[in-house]
Amino acid sequence: MNAVLQYAVQGLAAGSFYALAALGLAIIFGVLGVVNFAHGAFYMLGAVTAAVLLDTLGLTLWWSLLAVPVLMFVFGVVVERLFVQWLLRLDPLYNFLLTFGLTLVLVELVKQKYGVSGLPYKPPGILQGRAELAGVVLPRYQLFVFLFSVAICVLVWLLMTRTRVGMIVRASTEKPELTRALGVNVGRWVTPVFGFGVALAGLAGVLAAPFRAITADMGNNFAIILFAVVVIGGLGSIVGAVVAGFLVGLVEAFGQAYAPTFAQILIFVLMALIILVRPAGLFGREEATR
């Protein structure tokens, strides 16, 4: 029982990274219709930026959690203005290829600048060590990652449901034509939404910095699983992305515990099964796939 609980928390902690990043991916896809292949690279940039800020300016994790998303938002806006916007009217494949190319460029630039063996990162002392909860001993950092990402997901959810901006974003995610027909200027929100999605990927990267290897390649494998998450949750579904993120984390953890050889394959088996039963994903609507 103890072990099962431990695996569950580890799964939820791993799922936190997926949920945060997938949330950004889903929002971008919803509003812009862009399958942002560079999301893994933005996650990597978030972690690398946190490491560089710690090394050069001595900014600790707490400050990075604030500063990096802001920097990544600006970076996202620049990328959207410079590149993505010109391809929005064309077939989605063009932006998919663009972001794929962007990934290669970003990964290579980081390799040139910081090498391939990775950057060091020291988490704040308070997050080191273990906490005991109901007889289960858990690393504090994993608990923190889980609680923090749940808080962010709730915040984003409030933003989406309680504010005018959020409602517009949701409306244009789910029924873009209808939203336009009602006189809402969807185009105005395209750039900030892209920046926001990139910021969320960067935030996931900052959270990963103390716990994972900070290398130029860290986003490559991550991006692939991220796409499985979004497909499982339903393309364009914001709730779906979050739920599927945690679900995939749990599948990964229990897979690692009981069938280690198949841990990663299990995620894709789950994806295949869900597509088979619900082609639009867990929370996707049929029309979203059309």
Add this chain to the structure above:
Amino acid sequence: MKSMHIRAGAAAMTGALLLGACGGGPGASGGDFTGGKLVLAVLNDQSGVYKDASGPGSVKAVKMAVADYKKKYGDAAVVDDIEVTSADHQNKPDIANTKAQELYERKGADIILDVPTSSAALAVATQAKNHHKLFIDVSAATTQLTGARCNKYTFQWAYDTYMLANGTGTTVTENGDKNWQLIYPDYEFGQDMTKSFTKAIKGAGGTVQGAIPTPFPNDNFATFLTKAGSTKPDVIGTMQAGGDLINMVKQFNASGLKEKGIDLAVGLMLITDIHSLGVDQFAGTMFTDPWYWNMDKETRAWADRFQHETGTRPSFEHAGNYSAALQYLEAVQRAKTDKADAVVGELAGKKTNDVFLHNGEIRAKDHLVIHDTYLARVKKPSQVKEDWDYEDIVTTIPAAKAFPTAEESGCSM
């Protein structure tokens, strides 16, 4: 009369063409060197995961060996024109295979050096055998290179999986950590290492409670670690390398296993790994090292030169490439030719010492280079006196005990 001239001319031309196709006769400098020069090629990872550990630094190290050779022999050198070239194999066996052909056939390489990634090194070994040219492996660890798939033209210079497993597995078990859990990436290197470790641990009287395969690459080891810790082993042995090793160590440190008295032993670790993760994260970790830059005055002096050239301290792979190139050049000097068979004859069986090889012997029977190796422990941050000062040498493992015997390696040429 005229037609005879033409015929003679044609014959001469044909002869010249044939000679050209065969790689030419005696070279311009008059010595017995193909094309009048000696070409050393470094084939390794210039852009991927092994770039920092070997990569461009190894090319520099080979150039340092050439400079030292020229300085030592001056006018007495049997060859003046020595070229060092390099190519990127991106750790892919198919690319390594084509690059090796290109280097041997078109770039006139007399020797290929380095070649990390076992599958890529095995491909190059086959090309060396087919072309009758030399290949000295420095960075690839598979025992097959000088074992089941050995050949006359292939040498293994720095280390192999047997030596890593034997050093760490045996010594750590003998020091009291009897019960092991192994975690390994599920591909050739990981499986090979796990076999070697299991053998070494059992040989030293320990037990392996479990061996857990993981995906490769992988960034989440939390659950694997919990599972490994559940049987309460004395030590967890990880065969992860590069970025995966860093993921593993960060998550091991967060898991609390260390505080429960469970040690971490690492199958393959390079000084670049310690440098990138920070010495505090690795403190106390045990591993086998073929060479360390700060072992003695001589290694330190060489490391100073290397740092002057590249800006970083050398890994054992850098030093290994320097040593391999230097001993090759010495063998060429003795053979007075670049003809592979003559140079192999000079290398095989040679006992030697240099900055990398301590009590070294280029074993004639399987072309495995045996030398003293070291069990190292990562220092505590408080013990570190300067940048890159990361390792304490715990024990020296003498050459004869560090590597498999010629009978064990199972090579027949």
